[in-house]
Amino acid sequence: MKLRHIKVAALLLAVTFVTACSKDDEDLNKPILGLGGDSWTHSELDKWLYQNFTVPYNIEVKYRWDGSELALDRTLVPAKEEKIQPLMETMKHAWIDVYEAEAGETFVKRFVPKQYVLVGSPQYNASGTITLGEAEGGRKVTLYRVNQFEKNKREIVQPILKTIQHEFAHILHQTVMYPPEYEQITPMGYTSSWNNISVTNARESGYISSYAQASPNEDFVEMIAIMLTQGKTDYEAIIAGISNPEAVAALRKKEEIVVTYFKQVWNIDFYKLQARAELALEDIAPKPVIPLHTQFGFGNIYSTMMINPAGQSDDFLEKYNTADANLKTAGGRYIEYIRLIAEDNNRVTYQIRYINPSSGSPFVANFIYNMSVDNKGVASFTIAEAPAGNANTYKTHLAPLTNYIELNTFKIEWKDGKPVLGATEQYGKFTATGNPSSFFFGQLGN
Amino acid sequence: MKRIYLFMVLVAGCFLTGCEKDDAPVLDNPDARLNQVLSEYKSTLVSAKSGWKGIIYPAGGGAYAFYLQFGEDDRVTMLSDFDMGTADKAATSTYRLKALQRPTLIFDTYSYIHYLSDPDESVNGGTRGAGLKSDFEFAIKEVSGNTIKLEGTFNKSEMVLVKATEAEAAAYQSGELKNIIKNSAEEVKGKFLYLLLDNQKVPVIVSVANKTLTLLHVDANNKIAQINAPFTFESDGLLLRKPLSYGNNTFDKVFWDAQNKQFYINLNAAPLYFSVSPSPIEMAVNPPLHSVLGKSYTSMQINVANLPDLSANFRNIYNTANASLGTFGGRYIEYMTILFNANNMVTFQIRYRNPSQPTSFYNANFEYKMTLSPEGVATFALAAAPAGNANSIKNYVVALTDYFANTPFKISYISASAPTGSTVGGFMSQTNPESYFYGVLIQ
CATH class of the missing domain: 2.40.128 (Lipocalin)
Incomplete structure (x- = not known):
């Protein structure tokens, strides 16, 4: 009987379960409101970003403030609208386009971070440092200090590009790791207090920057970022400025691993990438041009200039050809080329080299001048020594060329207004004052 | 067993009521x-x-x-x-x-x-x-x-x-906000503003840079105290963050009268204009300053570098004396001190430096006998021929010593800008209302 009671109770219980479970959730298709994030009236800027970054590369550029994307304990401010397009244009030209040209569209589409969060101010850290950029898991990159961006200021553009290159390089090594030998090159110096190390000290111990001492990963990406944003010439200048030969060797070894890594893993010629990046930066924020007259002289960067007849101004060429014809009357001798050689005590040798066809040997006629250059780079030549030797023998024949030098003053300039980027051969040009169509130019050397 | 049965029913009951679920929100989604x-x-x-x-x-x-x-x-x-x-x-x-x-x-x-x-x-x-x-x-x-x-x-x-x-919209769009800031800055520059409240001249300090309005008054402890409030500019004046009260007078907005170029407040539905005084406002502290010289305060230091409200007249005299001293091997005044000694004797001390001795300073002491009227007007008579340093520089600084000796001064506590935390005493010329100087009182 007692058992029956239990059975009844159990049955009752079972029934309750059955009824309890017959619930009726009528609407499973409730719309989820606010799905897809914030929305607002699209401005011209929004459309431009969509067309240039979202459509081709699936990049979201988040320039409107979203506190949830950022550190919650820091004071930061949003970006200025008018800074966004110049910044993103720079990024496209000096970073995306550069990689796209060397590594192909697919490579870029595959690896570019998919979200850029732009913040107006720098992020100030308790240690006294400021953060200019951060990357998270290869997907999101946060760029700070956007409000100070100015497109044609190299000192502003270069650090931002360095940040972008730095974060992108992280994505590359997170995808395929660099060889383990890399961190064995300078294994002892990695430290969390990298910010107390000066750049000079870091470089003297074989790291390209202070931050490179933070960890092997940072070291690797700093190498890439600095090589790509400094360009070949300035990178070489950095290396040349290091006095410790072991540090130089370490950096060369790191450079070699970077270059090999790019070739083997990504099939990218790193030096071509570097040259392209340098050109792109030059388009946006050109390097200030150092006037040639401050670099030409005895013991200076350039001390000689080799003048061949090809391409010279008509005025100069006429003198050259007349002198050459005069010289031909002397047993068929003819001018091979002319060199301007800077000597000690502001002297210059105007050296005309000619061939004597009877022997086939070259000879030189040296005319020695005092060259004085004013602060605007205008040079004048006065005879320092009476012509002697070959110069004395043929001075009348060569008079058209020597008169030209003596009777004019010349503005010393780079042939193309500035040094040719990345080229080993550079050209100088001497233009007669008051007559822009009268000039001579030549390859600089030392 | 009965208990088990009861328990089961209870559990069942719970499920029954528990399952009466209704997902439809009472209000909307x-x-x-x-x-x-x-x-x-x-x-x-x-x-x-x-x-x-x-x-x-x-x-x-x-x-x-x-x-x-x-x-x-x-x-x-x-x-x-x-x-x-x-x-x-x-x-x-x-x-x-x-x-x-x-x-x-x-x-x-x-x-x-x-x-x-x-x-x-x-x-x-x-x-x-x-x-x-x-x-x-x-x-x-x-x-x-x-x-x-x-x-x-x-x-x-x-x-x-x-x-x-x-x-208001029209005013903002036509640049009135800028105008009010500009006008306010001009209105307060080099002037001493006060409000006549309860028959008292109450100094008002309007700081355009810090956007604070301060009333100075003598409090129950006979100390000069401040009442202040931050303000913002509106198209027609200054809006205080909180009402300021002095006695029974309360206001929370200062209006700008563009016609008369003056500030005013509304008290009891009538405008009360800010008055402008040519010299700092005297503060009625009891006992008055002239009665405690040499007692509460032993000296007063006048360093022109940190006393921006000094009168133009005094500055001219000072600059004349300093320039003249400069012709004496480049010597220059560092600061001045008035020392209140016993028996109404006063030392007017000029501390100066000689650039050829960069680590040293020199004091030139000019001794005067002070005569004070009951109202606190002081006159100074030279008590001894200048000696030592005073004798060597007396001809260069004669502009200052003449001013000091030939002017009757009303001595009182005043409201004027000085380094924070300091109490200032004013010497107001009784012959020229625009001429005065003041300094930091030292105990």
Whole structure:
């Protein structure tokens, strides 16, 4: 009987379960409101970003403030609208386009971070440092200090590009790791207090920057970022400025691993990438041009200039050809080329080299001048020594060329207004004052 | 067994009632309601055709005024009394309303509002990494009538938005905000303003740079005390953050009379204009300063570098003496001290330096006998022929010693700018109301 009671109770219980479970959730298709994030009236800027970054590369550029994307304990401010397009244009030209040209569209589409969060101010850290950029898991990159961006200021553009290159390089090594030998090159110096190390000290111990001492990963990406944003010439200048030969060797070894890594893993010629990046930066924020007259002289960067007849101004060429014809009357001798050689005590040798066809040997006629250059780079030549030797023998024949030098003053300039980027051969040009169509130019050397 | 049975029934009962579930929300879908609230807020902001007068009180202190016009296109145009530039030229940026923990108004691209928050201290003179501790994301706390009260989500700064009238909108758009800042700066420059309240001259210090208004008065302990409030500029005057009271007089707004170029307040429905005094206002502290010289204070130091309110007349005399001393091997005055000695003897001490002895300084002591009237007017008569350093420089600094010896001065506590925390005493010429000097009293 007692058992029956239990059975009844159990049955009752079972029934309750059955009824309890017959619930009726009528609407499973409730719309989820606010799905897809914030929305607002699209401005011209929004459309431009969509067309240039979202459509081709699936990049979201988040320039409107979203506190949830950022550190919650820091004071930061949003970006200025008018800074966004110049910044993103720079990024496209000096970073995306550069990689796209060397590594192909697919490579870029595959690896570019998919979200850029732009913040107006720098992020100030308790240690006294400021953060200019951060990357998270290869997907999101946060760029700070956007409000100070100015497109044609190299000192502003270069650090931002360095940040972008730095974060992108992280994505590359997170995808395929660099060889383990890399961190064995300078294994002892990695430290969390990298910010107390000066750049000079870091470089003297074989790291390209202070931050490179933070960890092997940072070291690797700093190498890439600095090589790509400094360009070949300035990178070489950095290396040349290091006095410790072991540090130089370490950096060369790191450079070699970077270059090999790019070739083997990504099939990218790193030096071509570097040259392209340098050109792109030059388009946006050109390097200030150092006037040639401050670099030409005895013991200076350039001390000689080799003048061949090809391409010279008509005025100069006429003198050259007349002198050459005069010289031909002397047993068929003819001018091979002319060199301007800077000597000690502001002297210059105007050296005309000619061939004597009877022997086939070259000879030189040296005319020695005092060259004085004013602060605007205008040079004048006065005879320092009476012509002697070959110069004395043929001075009348060569008079058209020597008169030209003596009777004019010349503005010393780079042939193309500035040094040719990345080229080993550079050209100088001497233009007669008051007559822009009268000039001579030549390859600089030392 | 009965207990088991009972227990089972109880459990069953629980399930029965527990399962009577009804998923349909009593009100509407919460997300839909949230969106509705946000769009209502937006239409409130946008529908104010004449825009809004906004004031932000950053958590870090101070008060800043804005004039804002919210557009349907999620853009906002603003002016601010942050400086003359922001008061003059309207800036446009974006805003949006978003449900964070509360419905929140976010100024989401940089504009004048962000000047206050910028962690770059060069923008706002705040602290590096924190700025003025202000906000640009504001949760809406309350909407009532023409007023919206908001609270910053990061630093908890206060913001109040009040609908502007058509007349105010016209004033802001025609540059009145800039004008009021400019006029105020001119009005207070080099002048001593006071209000005649309860038959007392109450000095008023309007700091345009710090946007604070201060009343000075003598408190119950016979000390000079301050009552002050931050203010913001409006198109027609200064709006105080809180009402200021002196006796039974209370006001919370200072108006600008553009016709007469004067400030006034409204007291009992009548305007009371700010008066301008050519010299600092005397403070009626009891006992008066002249009666405690040599007792409460042993000396008074006059260093022109940190006393910006010195009269032009005194400055000229000082500069003449200093320039003349300069012809004596480049010597120059460092500062002056008036020492109150026993028996009404006073030393007028000029401390100077000689550039050829850069580590030394020299004191030239001129001794005077002071005669004080009961009202506190003092005259000084030379008591001894200058000796030592005083003798060597007396001919160079004669402009100063002559002024001191030939002028009757009323001595009293005054209100004038001096290093923080100092008490100043004034020597006011009784022959020329625009001539006076003052210094820091030393105990």
